[in-house]
Amino acid sequence: MVCDPVEDAVWTQLGAMGRKRLITDSFQVVKRQRRDPDTKEGSLQPEAVPVPAESPTDSSLHPAQLEMLKQFDLSWEYGPCTGITRLQRWERAESLGLSPPLMVRETLLEHEGDPSFMHCLWRDYPL
Amino acid sequence: MFSEQAARTAQGLLAPPSAEASTFARVPISTYTNCSQHFRLGERSFNRQYAHIYATRLIQMRPLLLERARQKWGSGIAVRKLCELQTAEKCCIVGTLFKSMQLQPSILREISEEHNLLPQPSRTKYIHQSDELILEDELQRIKLEGAVDIQKLVTGTILALYGSEREDGRFVVEDHCFADLPRQLPRRGPSTDRFVLLVSGLGLGGGSGESFLGMQLLVDVVTGQLGAEGEQSCAAQISRVILAGNLLSQNTQNKDTINKAKYLTKKTQAASVEAVKMLDEILLQLSASVPVDVMPGEFDPTNYTLPQQPLHHCMFPLAGAYSTLQLVTNPYQADIDGVRFLGTSGQNVNDIFKYSSMEDYLEILEWTLHVGHLSPTAPDTLGCYPFYKTDPFIFTDCPHVYFCGNAPRFQSKELTGVDGQQVLLVTIPDFSATQTACLINLRNLTCQPISFSGFSADEDEGEMEISH
Numbered sequence: 001m002v003c004d005p006v007e008d009a010v011w012t013q014l015g016a017m018g019r020k021r022l023i024t025d026s027f028q029v030v031k032r033q034r035r036d037p038d039t040k041e042g043s044l045q046p047e048a049v050p051v052p053a054e055s056p057t058d059s060s061l062h063p064a065q066l067e068m069l070k071q072f073d074l075s076w077e078y079g080p081c082t083g084i085t086r087l088q089r090w091e092r093a094e095s096l097g098l099s100p101p102l103m104v105r106e107t108l109l110e111h112e113g114d115p116s117f118m119h120c121l122w123r124d125y126p127l
Numbered sequence: 128m129f130s131e132q133a134a135r136t137a138q139g140l141l142a143p144p145s146a147e148a149s150t151f152a153r154v155p156i157s158t159y160t161n162c163s164q165h166f167r168l169g170e171r172s173f174n175r176q177y178a179h180i181y182a183t184r185l186i187q188m189r190p191l192l193l194e195r196a197r198q199k200w201g202s203g204i205a206v207r208k209l210c211e212l213q214t215a216e217k218c219c220i221v222g223t224l225f226k227s228m229q230l231q232p233s234i235l236r237e238i239s240e241e242h243n244l245l246p247q248p249s250r251t252k253y254i255h256q257s258d259e260l261i262l263e264d265e266l267q268r269i270k271l272e273g274a275v276d277i278q279k280l281v282t283g284t285i286l287a288l289y290g291s292e293r294e295d296g297r298f299v300v301e302d303h304c305f306a307d308l309p310r311q312l313p314r315r316g317p318s319t320d321r322f323v324l325l326v327s328g329l330g331l332g333g334g335s336g337e338s339f340l341g342m343q344l345l346v347d348v349v350t351g352q353l354g355a356e357g358e359q360s361c362a363a364q365i366s367r368v369i370l371a372g373n374l375l376s377q378n379t380q381n382k383d384t385i386n387k388a389k390y391l392t393k394k395t396q397a398a399s400v401e402a403v404k405m406l407d408e409i410l411l412q413l414s415a416s417v418p419v420d421v422m423p424g425e426f427d428p429t430n431y432t433l434p435q436q437p438l439h440h441c442m443f444p445l446a447g448a449y450s451t452l453q454l455v456t457n458p459y460q461a462d463i464d465g466v467r468f469l470g471t472s473g474q475n476v477n478d479i480f481k482y483s484s485m486e487d488y489l490e491i492l493e494w495t496l497h498v499g500h501l502s503p504t505a506p507d508t509l510g511c512y513p514f515y516k517t518d519p520f521i522f523t524d525c526p527h528v529y530f531c532g533n534a535p536r537f538q539s540k541e542l543t544g545v546d547g548q549q550v551l552l553v554t555i556p557d558f559s560a561t562q563t564a565c566l567i568n569l570r571n572l573t574c575q576p577i578s579f580s581g582f583s584a585d586e587d588e589g590e591m592e593i594s595h
Contacts, residue, residue, distance in 0.1 A: 076265055079182040083175035084515050092516050096186050 372424025372472020
């Protein structure tokens with residue numbers, strides 16, 4: 001290898017493939033309030049959009065159902081979705097006469113107790 | 128009430144003592160139901176934002192407003208959402224009002240380093256000429272202009288506006304309407320005279336003992352220990368007493384001890400401890416004789432956010448032994464002898480007073496009834512619990528008696544709604560300042576003040592009077 005110390009420093013900075021080194025490579029970010037201890041956890045990069053950590057087995061089994069629930073979260077007619085469970089939001093929409101889709105409720109009752117189903121899209125973010 | 132009876136039996140005071148003492152049995156309460164369940168909070172979770180309460184408020188009130196709008200401007204009007212607005216098209220929009228006020232205390236401005244500002248001094252009114260009104264619905268907001276009284280309206284009101292959008296993006300308002308009074312259940316009042324006494328602002332622990340004599344006179348009148356037989360028989364017709372908030376004085380909220388470190392204040396007792404003991408003794412005298420409903424107020428030891436939960440019964444070891452003592456929420460709703468009472472300890476009216484040009488407490492009280500919401504400024508400037516399912520402050524049915532406590536003076540008015548509702552509006556004055564309470568006759572829904580005054584330093588002849 002090259003023995004010049006300056007070049008050496010430059011070489012190590014760039015790394016093998018010119019990849020930028022981030023602080024999160026050395027210090028992993030641990031998210032608070034982890035409900036799934038067995039999920040794979042990627043390091044949180046402040047600029048990039050974080051990947052919602054879902055249990056790999058569940059998401060592969062019911063991608064269509066989770067997508068439907070995600071659409072239910074994102075539809076503005078039923079009010080805000082953060083801070084309450086999907087079932088609470090469904091029941092609120094029902095009592096206010098907004099006729100939310102029954103499929104959503106059935107899906108939620110099937111998977112009661114599973115946080116990736118019960119809680120809304122933004123569950124990993126505090127308030 | 129008292130004066131006619133008193134004149135007739137005044138000679139009774141100077142008569143020699145009789146063999147048997149005359150007793151007067153208090154009128155029994157025939158029906159009482161506490162309807163404040165929706166103001167009780169079970170487990171409290173603050174992990175929510177206030178967007179939910181605003182969303183449910185709009186969704187719940189929108190159908191009422193559309194109905195009123197169609198009644199007022201014709202059933203053929205175009206109702207548009209803000210995202211569907213087209214320029215120069217006359218239409219009706221419904222949404223939540225937001226008033227951006229320059230003088231509104233903002234925590235962000237206070238802690239902003241670059242401005243280096245001192246905290247804003249507290250004012251009585253925070254309105255300013257440059258305030259602007261903005262209407263918001265679920266998706267968009269739009270600035271308002273035209274025939275809308277910017278100074279009078281406050282944030283959080285839901286209303287319907289008729290007008291058109293201009294090219295520059297502002298909505299020019301031609302007319303507006305509110306949800307107005309809801310339907311009223313028929314009143315099945317008693318056939319004989321029965322009175323409910325409303326008092327607020329006892330202000331115990333205030334440091335000055337001026338109001339103590341008045342308070343003791345009040346208790347003695349209600350328990351029938353004052354006056355001749357005429358007055359006592361009248362007092363027997365008082366079937367209930369409602370204490371509407373601020374039982375403790377503002378002085379018990381001693382800012383110095385609250386902000387001091389705990390080790391410095393270890394041996395000092397909070398001022399509210401003594402005050403609560405005094406309150407317990409007064410409630411003991413009252414509840415031994417008459418059913419009492421105690422509502423908490425702004426300075427009372429309960430939670431700060433609306434709806435305030437009842438005071439804890441462990442604070443009243445003496446009076447708590449009586450089942451006639453009822454500790455209730457603020458706001459409070461109850462059916463007393465077939466008459467629906469609804470009232471607050473005055474925080475809602477006080478908050479609207481600060482952010483609106485309306486000067487009169489009775490006017491503000493009437494306005495909240497027309498708007499269809501108990502306190503539209505919650506949660507913006509008045510603390511409120513983050514409800515998510517429903518907004519419990521929306522009027523579901525019209526009360527027969529609507530009161531607010533801790534007003535600067537006594538006022539009452541009979542209001543007739545568009546659908547024939549009859550409401551008695553009462554602003555109860557602060558007892559520690561005015562020594563006045565209110566008596567409401569349940570038979571014909573009339574209200575009269577009753578005031579007590581004792582010896583004062585500058586009077587030549589010490590005169591005790593009970594005037595009404």
